[in-house]
Amino acid sequence: MEMVPYLVAYAGLGVFIVAVVMRIVMWVRMPMHVRWELYPVAHEAKKASYGGSYLEESEWWTKPREVSLVGELKVMVPEILFLVALREHNRKLWLHSFPFHFGLYLITGSTALMVLQGILSLSSGGAEGESALGSFLFYAIMVSGGMGLILGLVGSLGLIRRRLKVPELRDFSAPADYFNLILFVGVFGFSLLAFAAFGASFFKGVTAFVANLMFLNLTPFGAGIPALSVTTSVVLMSALLAYIPMTHMSHFIGKYFAFHSIRWNDEPNLPGSDEEKTIQKALSQPVSWAAPHIGADGKKSWADLATEGSDEGETK
């Protein structure tokens, strides 16, 4: 029984990784699509400030295209950290959504620091915790973790309240939308209560548990209430971790593709490019749309239909 929390934690992490990878693979393997960019495009070096594009240049195909990674980062980093689009266009929701998301980031950061603590501890033969760096790391874990739990709890409670209160949010919500938020309240609330009850020892316990996980040290974690609160908290967090990518909350993956593959994808198809081969392959696929003007029979390809037409499509 003592190993159950470890096994659940491994399972949660494993499911999360597999689900995220599967999601990424799904998006990466999507077929090429036509251009559907939306301006401003962040990587337009000198034109992004007003939403301009390289298409403003005379004979743009003869000129080198300037793509600014810095420009993308200048938009992406504040967007990820501070949800700039939501702040700009939906301030009332942002007041709840921002603490919720930032709380998640802090909890993720706190966990990363626990991993770092574990690595340092291993390299120093277990003495790292007593060094100045070890103390600093622990306080950073506790502050970021504690703040993360508070913000996450406040944010998820605020989101539930808003979803119940505002008709246009309520009307669009399915029971699962409330369940998801209640799940966050439960997990964050439990951990926060444990932190309030046991203070620093709660985070010490979680840090030790994470170290045990890292080094496959599946020793019993104790049976007292403090230890039980640590293992329960980790189990709940693990279950939540596994659950997120199964839901529409996997938008943290989809958002990357929404921006990079669609909104900002202004890559031109220049004559003789490799892309032309991909296009030819796409155009050779059979079409089975049933409307008479399409003229499809399940065998004719896009290229056939676009060039030959049909009696009702009238291309000739």
Add this chain to the structure above:
Amino acid sequence: MSCSCSFGDFSEGEGSIAQIKPEDQKPLPPPFDDLDEEPFFEQLSEEARNKYALLDDTIVVKIPVPATEEEEERLVNQFLSGFRKLLTAENNWTFLEPLMISLEHCAKCQTCSDACHIFEESGRHPLYRPSYRSEILRRIYFKYIKTGSTWVHGDIDLNWKTVTRLIELSYRCNLCRRCAQTCPIGVDNALLAREIRKIASQEMGIAPKELHEVGSVLQLKVGSSTGMTALVVKDNVEFIDEDTTERTGIEVETPWDKEGADILLIHNAGEIMAWPENPGAFALLFNAAGLSWTLSSDLAAYDGINYGVWYDDIQFARTALKHLEAAKRLKVKKIVVGECGHAHKAITVIADKIVTGDLNIPRESSMNILRDIVREGRIKFDKSRNDFPVTLHDPCNLVRLMGIVAPQREVIKAVVPEERFREMAPHGVDNYCCGGGSGFAIMSGLNFEHWRHRLPGRRKFRQILEAFQDEPMDIEHPKYVCAPCSNCKGQIRDIIRYYDAWETAGIYYGGLVELMVNAMEGVEPNYIDWEWR
């Protein structure tokens, strides 16, 4: 407002489920600020109400009410069949990834709502919330395609009313994508509206007559959705050349089918029919600048429109290929698109990923060419000739969807006195659609024109009035709305006429090249004649 717009109501009840009441709408700026004096909103006839599937105060797709249960079932089955094909790479590689991201990842936060001019101008009517039709499509997707739990994704009943209302609702969106700009996740409601239109057209054979039968089909059959054959268009352009010569005092001749020219210029043929001063001005400017250019009389190549961009990928590809084949035949160096926003986006951006080999001919905006003419001083302009208030409309396709923002402003700076120009608020990539986007400007059947002016076009009209509020609002003080897009120009013309804003407030409209010729040195003055047309 009156509405039965819960997701349950959408599949139930008789007749229309939503009505707009004028008192719910925000008054326009002076002198149109009296809601009691708003123009008449024509109501649907009883015959139309009984004959076609109803959604709201208007009808545009005109789907007949099914007469039998078999017909009802057929509508549902065809819709589901089309939806399934939409989710396959073979049938929809063109938009599969954008579609899936928008289907899977909406957080239902409603951030998109405030960005939509139709929703805002309706008095925030729930039916016109941009996420409303998306959510219906999404619920159908999860319940009937993925057979997921309604507890997770929400419930919807799919019956013939759901199908027909959803198709009508897909034509209550201008596809301007302003809502997509604000989405924190990247969900695109306009794209989903267009995908619904594709199911209707490509699988069910249902599309507004103006877009399909007398739109893309007519263009591919006779050469232009205006009905002009090559012979007629040449004749008309010859007349335009003569008229432009007479009006400007400069000999104008439009070259046709000139092999080896640098530029194949493609106009929206609507310009030739409705605004001949626009192609006339292009010819004058291109000749005066010493450009090597030509028009093509090949099938569909003298009309830059591509209505497929609004509702049908296959019709889109067919038309785009016609344009490119003409350019290939003439061995031009590039295609230049005249003042037509959707033609710009169609041939330059979307067609970019359907052409290969010798059809992959460079395409460029006429805004760049005009900017270069000004920048390089190829033509001298006297901006004092344009001594009247001017504002600029940003066509969504050209600006938000292509990033062509600065060239037209550089031209205006060169031909309009600085103190006479004023931007709309907002402008550039944050602009509002004219209200005619996605084909609305050419759709007027039954009472759709009234709905178009009272909702989608109202925000643009509001912006125009706001831009000129510091001017005396009467016909003695004419004001110019510059709209470098044929579709937008048509919509702005219609809304000015609907509100009688020329007679009442002196608001006139036109393109960019007309402003240029009006300011051109050595040309007879008053190319812009302030005659309402």
